[in-house]
Amino acid sequence: MGMIDWDAVQTAEHVQRGEVSAVECIEEALLRIESTNPTVNAFLHVDGEGALAKARFMDHNLTREAKANLPLAGVAVAIKDNMVTTDMPTTAGSKILEGFRSPYNATVVELLERAGAIVVGKTNMDEFAMGSSTEHSAYGVTRNPWDPNRVPGGSSGGSAAAVAARMVPLALGSDTGGSIRLPASYCGVFGIKPTYGRVSRYGLIAYASSLDQIGPLARSVRDLARTLHLIGRHDEKDATSLDVDTIPESPIPTALQSLRIGLPEEYFGEGIDIRVRTLIEKTLDQLRESGADLVPISLPHTRYAIATYYLIAPAEASSNLSRYDGVRYGLRVAGDDLIHMYQKTRQEGFGSEVKRRILLGTHALSAGYYDAYYLKAQKVRTLIRQDFDNAFAQVDLIVTPTVADLPFKLGERDLDPLQMYLTDIFTVTTNLAGIPGLSQPVGLVDGLPVGLQWMGPPLSEDRVLSAASALEAILPPPEWPLSGGIQE
Amino acid sequence: MTNQYEVVIGLEVHVELKTQTKLFCGCANAFGQDPNSQTCPVCLGLPGVLPVLNGEAVALAARAALALHCTVNSYSKFDRKQYFYPDLPKAYQISQYDQPLAENGHVTIQPSDGKRDIGIERIHMEEDAGKLNHLGQRLEDAEGSLVDLNRAGVPLIEIVSRPEMHSPEEARQYLVELRTILSYLDISDLRMEEGSMRCDANISLRPLDYTGSLADLPRVEIKNVNSFRNVQRSIEFEISRQRQLLQTGQRIVKETRGFDDASGSTYSQRSKEEANDYRYFPEPDLPPLVLSETWLQNQREALPQLPDELRQHLAQRGVAERDVEVLVQDLNLYHYWSQVVELVPDVRLVTNWLLSDYSRLMNAKGLNFATPQVSADGLASLLTLITSGTLSGKMAKEVLEAMFETGETAEAVVKRLGLSQITDRNAIKEIVSAVVAANPAVVQDFLSGKEKALTFLVGQVMKQTKGQAKPDLVNALLREVLAAYA
Amino acid sequence: MNLTEKEVRHVARLARLAISSTELSEATQALGRVLDYIDLLNELNTDAVPPTTHVEAIETVWRQDRVVPSLSPEAATANGPQVSSQMFVVPKILDRGEE
Numbered sequence A: 001m002g003m004i005d006w007d008a009v010q011t012a013e014h015v016q017r018g019e020v021s022a023v024e025c026i027e028e029a030l031l032r033i034e035s036t037n038p039t040v041n042a043f044l045h046v047d048g049e050g051a052l053a054k055a056r057f058m059d060h061n062l063t064r065e066a067k068a069n070l071p072l073a074g075v076a077v078a079i080k081d082n083m084v085t086t087d088m089p090t091t092a093g094s095k096i097l098e099g100f101r102s103p104y105n106a107t108v109v110e111l112l113e114r115a116g117a118i119v120v121g122k123t124n125m126d127e128f129a130m131g132s133s134t135e136h137s138a139y140g141v142t143r144n145p146w147d148p149n150r151v152p153g154g155s156s157g158g159s160a161a162a163v164a165a166r167m168v169p170l171a172l173g174s175d176t177g178g179s180i181r182l183p184a185s186y187c188g189v190f191g192i193k194p195t196y197g198r199v200s201r202y203g204l205i206a207y208a209s210s211l212d213q214i215g216p217l218a219r220s221v222r223d224l225a226r227t228l229h230l231i232g233r234h235d236e237k238d239a240t241s242l243d244v245d246t247i248p249e250s251p252i253p254t255a256l257q258s259l260r261i262g263l264p265e266e267y268f269g270e271g272i273d274i275r276v277r278t279l280i281e282k283t284l285d286q287l288r289e290s291g292a293d294l295v296p297i298s299l300p301h302t303r304y305a306i307a308t309y310y311l312i313a314p315a316e317a318s319s320n321l322s323r324y325d326g327v328r329y330g331l332r333v334a335g336d337d338l339i340h341m342y343q344k345t346r347q348e349g350f351g352s353e354v355k356r357r358i359l360l361g362t363h364a365l366s367a368g369y370y371d372a373y374y375l376k377a378q379k380v381r382t383l384i385r386q387d388f389d390n391a392f393a394q395v396d397l398i399v400t401p402t403v404a405d406l407p408f409k410l411g412e413r414d415l416d417p418l419q420m421y422l423t424d425i426f427t428v429t430t431n432l433a434g435i436p437g438l439s440q441p442v443g444l445v446d447g448l449p450v451g452l453q454w455m456g457p458p459l460s461e462d463r464v465l466s467a468a469s470a471l472e473a474i475l476p477p478p479e480w481p482l483s484g485g486i487q488e
Numbered sequence B: 001m002t003n004q005y006e007v008v009i010g011l012e013v014h015v016e017l018k019t020q021t022k023l024f025c026g027c028a029n030a031f032g033q034d035p036n037s038q039t040c041p042v043c044l045g046l047p048g049v050l051p052v053l054n055g056e057a058v059a060l061a062a063r064a065a066l067a068l069h070c071t072v073n074s075y076s077k078f079d080r081k082q083y084f085y086p087d088l089p090k091a092y093q094i095s096q097y098d099q100p101l102a103e104n105g106h107v108t109i110q111p112s113d114g115k116r117d118i119g120i121e122r123i124h125m126e127e128d129a130g131k132l133n134h135l136g137q138r139l140e141d142a143e144g145s146l147v148d149l150n151r152a153g154v155p156l157i158e159i160v161s162r163p164e165m166h167s168p169e170e171a172r173q174y175l176v177e178l179r180t181i182l183s184y185l186d187i188s189d190l191r192m193e194e195g196s197m198r199c200d201a202n203i204s205l206r207p208l209d210y211t212g213s214l215a216d217l218p219r220v221e222i223k224n225v226n227s228f229r230n231v232q233r234s235i236e237f238e239i240s241r242q243r244q245l246l247q248t249g250q251r252i253v254k255e256t257r258g259f260d261d262a263s264g265s266t267y268s269q270r271s272k273e274e275a276n277d278y279r280y281f282p283e284p285d286l287p288p289l290v291l292s293e294t295w296l297q298n299q300r301e302a303l304p305q306l307p308d309e310l311r312q313h314l315a316q317r318g319v320a321e322r323d324v325e326v327l328v329q330d331l332n333l334y335h336y337w338s339q340v341v342e343l344v345p346d347v348r349l350v351t352n353w354l355l356s357d358y359s360r361l362m363n364a365k366g367l368n369f370a371t372p373q374v375s376a377d378g379l380a381s382l383l384t385l386i387t388s389g390t391l392s393g394k395m396a397k398e399v400l401e402a403m404f405e406t407g408e409t410a411e412a413v414v415k416r417l418g419l420s421q422i423t424d425r426n427a428i429k430e431i432v433s434a435v436v437a438a439n440p441a442v443v444q445d446f447l448s449g450k451e452k453a454l455t456f457l458v459g460q461v462m463k464q465t466k467g468q469a470k471p472d473l474v475n476a477l478l479r480e481v482l483a484a485y486a
Numbered sequence C: 001m002n003l004t005e006k007e008v009r010h011v012a013r014l015a016r017l018a019i020s021s022t023e024l025s026e027a028t029q030a031l032g033r034v035l036d037y038i039d040l041l042n043e044l045n046t047d048a049v050p051p052t053t054h055v056e057a058i059e060t061v062w063r064q065d066r067v068v069p070s071l072s073p074e075a076a077t078a079n080g081p082q083v084s085s086q087m088f089v090v091p092k093i094l095d096r097g098e099e
């Protein structure tokens, strides 16, 4: 097994033991990016020089003891371009932030660097994280490493594709309605959206503040655990950050026999691609055979989740995106007077999907509509949370497909936003309820990956990771696209 | 339709809180610094930032609410008020909308027809906006503006009165009393000229036969008037403008108007009747504010003596009603007064001296009691020389003036000028006898019943003692000596 | 619920977006479809349901009133599209009301 196959934990262990240098790890990543990224377009920005300089510093200046204290020593990481970095530009996939350079680092970036990780670049995404395909970036689409004619999922498509194509072992994404788990499923990698408040949002460019969470994408459950252990810390700069114990650095081994797992009927109904359903059911059988207690449950308000989400998220987004006004940073398009400048800047700076959501959100909050739309959605959100409260009174965890279908073709869902919105149907509920959700690759059908989703009660990431780890152990090791799946 | 109207005035007062840092970030809350030198990613509204509430700002706001007799809500929350303007970096202001920090207070005013409480509807917290410097004379003809965000994020409280004032004078009294109360709390600089206290006035005329809701009357808001005097002037102007419109059968348009100091008139700022659509919604980045009874009790205990308590206290000490108000309005003066009264228990004497001669000298020098020219000890020793009879009132004035000029102690001035009243009975009696002996004709006049002759003799004695003899003693001794002639 | 172009134009003005007439009709259609879908929520009687504004059970998070160094004015304005005397320059402000 070569370096390319190492996960983050393996990479760090080699660097800690002095078996490979940090520079070698970074060079490996950069080479891989160089050969693969032109096709995949996972990265918006790669800072090879900067990353190598940091690696060199680590190799030359740190003792073995010092390196042993760095849980991600020498690990190349990719950061979704909606987390601000001082060393590299941050655009959130939008033209309106072209050329913007943040004077501060996101808290997660600081925490990863402190742990020895080296940021090699920023990854592509749907503009301001609004999308499920990474087609809505001002800087071109990202392609699925398994099939370049298909989408990688979104909005953290660049991060998922970079991990799947083995350009980097580890990446950060953000998840507002499924933006980590959906691309993780479509690209065949692991991804977790933590409990709301587990990871600091300071430095994450806000899409929908009450739903956004940062989480890792990786090629093993233990990498997710180690990364979440490091970034899931209380942060005084985020008033919604929870002051709770961090999760264990490694998943605690759990016997599947001890788990009572709920299968919500609403997630196994019509509309699921038969190939996805077959593979998920096969996996459920494996869980059953390993002794897990699988019980049918109901989450009755699931059918209202997308409607709820598409009121709350655009409403908050319309507010969060008002600051892009051409005054202090980013794009400015000249106008005759202030209002013209505002209008032209925003008109030219935002893409069509972003504008659509701004209009929808502004409408939902405007005079006379607030009660019927925004307030109504917040109330239904309460019902959706209560569904989960009731379910978790009966079961330890819930399992569902991550997404109802296989990665679709580029451009396939362009014409109908509503169709695109429905892609998130199995993932938005955890954001609305604020609970953790993890997507795990369970195999391929027709050469395309399928993901299974774990959900747990608030702050149960340790339980979710342990279960995923137990399943990982009984499944054949995940496959990776050859050379990024791309003809070489 | 009647021609008789009742004036209805409501005031919205913004007060900047005197915290060390801004409301949602750690930047210094400091006035008059270099442009954009007190800014950080948070108050610049950069991508990715989050607000974190300043606990001290909540404490100061709660104390203001308690001092204004409000109920502080145990549960309140923050909301976003959204509009685009270059001084508002995020294009929303974090404020409190439907669940403010405090509600239902009052300020007592004293119009000619007796005391009355003006209701306070609510007090909420919010962040201030930055400042625009217009390139050009006026906003209207400026070619552009420069944005300075030092003030963006400074903590504010907005105090909203009920529409319960009915004249410009009542509005003025409300503002004066409000500022007095807040000044006791020491939570704000309260400088209108620097913008640390700002006032918007809502004015409408209610026809006396109108029975509908006040909220339905066309209301004019005058924004950002920069002094109490101008608040009063702008309201006066607005009342007569509206009255004229109504009397000529015209409609009053609900609008926002500005005030022009030079012409003393208001002018339309926002012409459209349509209200702004601020699209308020709960701020997802800030958890709700839940205040415990213990915390509130701590704030209550941190309250200083308030103006009404001081009024009572001074009345009990025997200070005249008019003087009470002077002391209440100037806390520095009051503190000085209390120090002097500690040393010279004659409250009336101390108050008279402080409010007349001492204040006159301070005013002449353009000083205030934050930096008294003569220390409380110094004034006390001067007043003690009066009570002991060493100095006459007239002499004391001269001494005080000298103390102001040279900084000498009262004793030093008295010594230098050789002042000090002659109170030695024998010494004066000698002079009295000599004067009587030297003026037999005048003595004769007195003895024959001309009381006026005595005044002449007193004058002669005072002349010989260079005015230092105690006048009532001179009088008494003269009568004693003259009695021997009779 | 039917959405008119007039409403979308009003919303675009509030959001400071100068959308073209093509975009306007497209957006009206697309948003109309989404709002039709959202009508689904009216199946639920939520009169007695409290809204969720924060999913977490946390309250009253505040910090000490302690000064943290600010950015330098140069750093603060480094990203400004137009800067003069350490301030952001904006074009002239006309009061056009709701236009």
Ligand SMILES: [Zn+2]
Residues within 6 Å of the ligand: B022, B025, B026, B027, B038, B039, B040, B041, B042, B043, B044, B153
């Ligand atoms: Zn700041």
